[in-house]
Amino acid sequence: MNARPRRMPRPLLVLLCVAAVEAISWAVLLPPLQGPDEMAHVGYTQRMVEGRVLPWRPAGGLGPERVSTEARIALGWGGVEALRGNPAARPPGSDVVVAEWARRGAGLSRAQRADGTSTTAMANPPLYYVYDAVPYVAASGAGFFDRVMLMRLFNVPLLLATIGLCWLLLGELFPGRPWARTVGVGAVTMQPQVVQQAAVVNPDMLLAAVWSGFLYLAVVTLRRGASTARVGGLVALAAASCLTHARGVSIVAPLGLVLAIAVWRSWRPTWSRGRWAAGAAAVCVAGAPVVYLALRYATGGRLTVSSAREFLSYLWQFYLPALPGMRPPPGPSWGVRDVAVDRLWSGFAQFEVSFPPGVLDAIAWLTLVLALLAVARLFTRWRTVDRGVVAVLFVAVSAYVLQMHLAGFRSVFGGSPDPILTGRYLLPLAGVGAAGLAAAVSWLPRRAAVVAGGVVLALLALVQVGASGLMLERFYA
Amino acid sequence: MRNGARLAGGTGALVLLLGLVLVGVPFMTRARDAPESVPQSPPLLRVATVTVPAGSRACWGPVVVDRRSERALLRVSTAGGPGPPLVMTLRGAGYRARRALAGGYADNSTLSVAVAPPRREVATIACVRNAGRRAILLFAADDRTKAPYPTHVAGRTVRAVPQLAFYERTPHSIAARLASTFHHMGAFRPGVVGPWLLWPLAFLLVIGVPAGVLWAHVTAASDGRMSVADTDVKGLERRPFGGTRRGPGRDKCERGGP
Numbered sequence: 001m002n003a004r005p006r007r008m009p010r011p012l013l014v015l016l017c018v019a020a021v022e023a024i025s026w027a028v029l030l031p032p033l034q035g036p037d038e039m040a041h042v043g044y045t046q047r048m049v050e051g052r053v054l055p056w057r058p059a060g061g062l063g064p065e066r067v068s069t070e071a072r073i074a075l076g077w078g079g080v081e082a083l084r085g086n087p088a089a090r091p092p093g094s095d096v097v098v099a100e101w102a103r104r105g106a107g108l109s110r111a112q113r114a115d116g117t118s119t120t121a122m123a124n125p126p127l128y129y130v131y132d133a134v135p136y137v138a139a140s141g142a143g144f145f146d147r148v149m150l151m152r153l154f155n156v157p158l159l160l161a162t163i164g165l166c167w168l169l170l171g172e173l174f175p176g177r178p179w180a181r182t183v184g185v186g187a188v189t190m191q192p193q194v195v196q197q198a199a200v201v202n203p204d205m206l207l208a209a210v211w212s213g214f215l216y217l218a219v220v221t222l223r224r225g226a227s228t229a230r231v232g233g234l235v236a237l238a239a240a241s242c243l244t245h246a247r248g249v250s251i252v253a254p255l256g257l258v259l260a261i262a263v264w265r266s267w268r269p270t271w272s273r274g275r276w277a278a279g280a281a282a283v284c285v286a287g288a289p290v291v292y293l294a295l296r297y298a299t300g301g302r303l304t305v306s307s308a309r310e311f312l313s314y315l316w317q318f319y320l321p322a323l324p325g326m327r328p329p330p331g332p333s334w335g336v337r338d339v340a341v342d343r344l345w346s347g348f349a350q351f352e353v354s355f356p357p358g359v360l361d362a363i364a365w366l367t368l369v370l371a372l373l374a375v376a377r378l379f380t381r382w383r384t385v386d387r388g389v390v391a392v393l394f395v396a397v398s399a400y401v402l403q404m405h406l407a408g409f410r411s412v413f414g415g416s417p418d419p420i421l422t423g424r425y426l427l428p429l430a431g432v433g434a435a436g437l438a439a440a441v442s443w444l445p446r447r448a449a450v451v452a453g454g455v456v457l458a459l460l461a462l463v464q465v466g467a468s469g470l471m472l473e474r475f476y477a
Numbered sequence: 478m479r480n481g482a483r484l485a486g487g488t489g490a491l492v493l494l495l496g497l498v499l500v501g502v503p504f505m506t507r508a509r510d511a512p513e514s515v516p517q518s519p520p521l522l523r524v525a526t527v528t529v530p531a532g533s534r535a536c537w538g539p540v541v542v543d544r545r546s547e548r549a550l551l552r553v554s555t556a557g558g559p560g561p562p563l564v565m566t567l568r569g570a571g572y573r574a575r576r577a578l579a580g581g582y583a584d585n586s587t588l589s590v591a592v593a594p595p596r597r598e599v600a601t602i603a604c605v606r607n608a609g610r611r612a613i614l615l616f617a618a619d620d621r622t623k624a625p626y627p628t629h630v631a632g633r634t635v636r637a638v639p640q641l642a643f644y645e646r647t648p649h650s651i652a653a654r655l656a657s658t659f660h661h662m663g664a665f666r667p668g669v670v671g672p673w674l675l676w677p678l679a680f681l682l683v684i685g686v687p688a689g690v691l692w693a694h695v696t697a698a699s700d701g702r703m704s705v706a707d708t709d710v711k712g713l714e715r716r717p718f719g720g721t722r723r724g725p726g727r728d729k730c731e732r733g734g735p
Contacts, residue, residue: 010693015690082517082623089515090518094598101665149670451484453485458687461687461691472651
């Protein structure tokens with residue numbers, strides 16, 4: 001039997017080419033090591049490869065931050081530290097400075113590459129760094145900055161995988177609506193924070209690819225039934241998520257739900273009301289220790305009624321104005337607008353490159369309108385939607401966001417000024433965002449929806465080009 | 478559907494064109510008084526100064542001066558009174574620039590010193606001599622933004638490095654400097670990154686990316702085969718976010734069968 005090879009759809013092929021161009025452009029545009037925490041991530045890989053150790057220390061004890069001698073010389077002469085978050089600085093662009101760095105970096109021993117002891121990234125699990133060790137080793141004979149560039153470029157396949165998997169996901173969610181799929185996936189392709197993370201050394205892109213794959217496979221499992229390969233794939237992706245970043249651990253919630261629904265659908269029990277009530281009670285009893293442990297984690301072990309109430313108040317005020325009697329939450333003033341708009345659509349490099357407030361206001365309003373339209377669309381189709389799929393997507397988003405809130409509250413409740421949550425952390429939910437946009441646009445009559453999709457993509461392309469322009473102005477004007 | 482796709486493509490292209498013309502072109506052609514290079518930026522974490530006693534000289538480097546370094550900016554504190562006269566020199570292989578600055582400037586002034594640019598970029602030692610009778614403080618950096626060399630003052634070595642930036646004589650636009658910007662971008666990157674790569678990449682980013690995403694949308698919207706499937710897909714009774722609902726399989730799928 002001859003299986004006909006399936007051709008890649010042309011729109012997807014073009015979107016992948018577009019994404020590759022964007023990511024390569026940003027990798028060049030952004031000066032070396034100016035991505036968020038980029039030196040810390042490079043330091044992890046360098047320590048792992050050069051020291052032949054796994055530097056993952058999950059339980060603290062990281063010690064004072066120290067990069068290798070080779071990296072320290074590169075940071076100084078490459079102007080990396082002077083430039084980091086410093087709008088008054090410019091990257092050195094002179095061949096003379098490059099020669100000065102090369103002269104000082106020449107003849108360094110292997111030990112001087114391996115003597116970096118600790119970076120903040122070393123609290124992360126190792127999967128991404130094992131992946132990024134491939135380009136590091138491949139370019140081990142090259143200079144420090146060449147290695148960093150190759151490590152950056154190794155994120156491009158992760159971006160392409162994310163886009164391809166979002167394409168498959170939207171194909172499942174919007175069968176026979178290729179334009180809705182293109183609008184959703186095109187938005188992911190044009191999103192400047194997605195592109196930036198694909199252009200820097202950072203595990204967020206791997207996490208985004210893993211979650212996109214997981215959500216796709218979850219929807220396939222629910223719609224076509226569980227199989228050994230599908231369940232194995234889901235478990236493998238969940239394991240990959242946990243081994244990529246601590247934030248990825250929340251994937252166990254949607255995994256559990258997918259498996260439960262799949263079992264339920266194959267089992268097809270006919271339950272009486274009493275059994276339903278007993279089942280719900282059992283879920284509550286089983287969930288109580290999870291809630292307790294989560295709150296205990298969020299309060300740094302100081303769980304009391306007062307601290308639990310403070311957490312709920314923090315959660316409320318993150319999204320909504322304070323109610324009468326609510327105290328301001330601990331830490332800086334930090335809400336959903338900061339994370340989902342200002343830091344997701346702006347705050348490039350070391351957060352210092354941003355769109356003007358007017359542009360961000362427009363993005364915020366547009367996001368709100370599209371989100372409401374998507375929710376409204378969902379409810380108008382409530383009778384026909386696969387509620388299992390909706391439940392899994394909802395739980396995936398909720399668990400992921402809640403885990404970030406737990407970590408964020410733990411940080412500010414412990415006195416740190418760092419609210420933890422930032423825009424790029426939302427990238428694993430790119431597939432859900434794309435589906436939301438597609439659902440919002442498909443609310444319109446078909447012809448109008450296609451035109452609206454074109455306008456949305458054109459605006460997003462302008463945002464993408466505009467973000468590139470801001471980077472050019474910041475570093476090279 | 479094809480008409481809708483064409484309309485979507487046309488509308489999207491119009492939005493793009495308007496955006497690029499109304500925002501992009503002014504952005505690229507607006508003249509900016511931006512630094513040409515910054516050997517030592519202002520610090521981020523804490524203020525530092527380098528004291529230059531009367532009659533003494535502070536020197537630091539290597540400071541790179543290039544063909545567009547036409548003004549050097551320094552920031553000086555006089556501890557209250559009028560500033561004493563200063564002499565700034567830049568000395569490198571085959572290059573020497575010297576400029577005397579009259580006294581009388583205010584405390585905490587940013588001094589703009591005219592520099593004769595070299596014919597090619599050159600590593601120099603920058604010096605500021607205090608030709609007056611009272612000490613001055615050069616604003617400097619001694620945090621993580623500090624340049625990787627020390628400063629020598631009257632035979633002593635101090636850690637902090639005086640703030641110094643070079644500017645062109647007149648403001649310039651991003652568009653006017655694209656060629657040199659692409660040369661600049663090659664520094665601290667693999668040898669393959671240079672103007673020959675960056676010009677086509679810039680074209681693709683500004684024109685190819687928007688055009689590509691719109692083309693993908695128009696192609697998807699006008700694809701006849703896919704449009705047919707849009708209205709009738711056998712076997713997919715349940716649509717997560719819409720579409721038609723057909724056949725008796727609904728309950729099987731959603732509620733677990735009879």
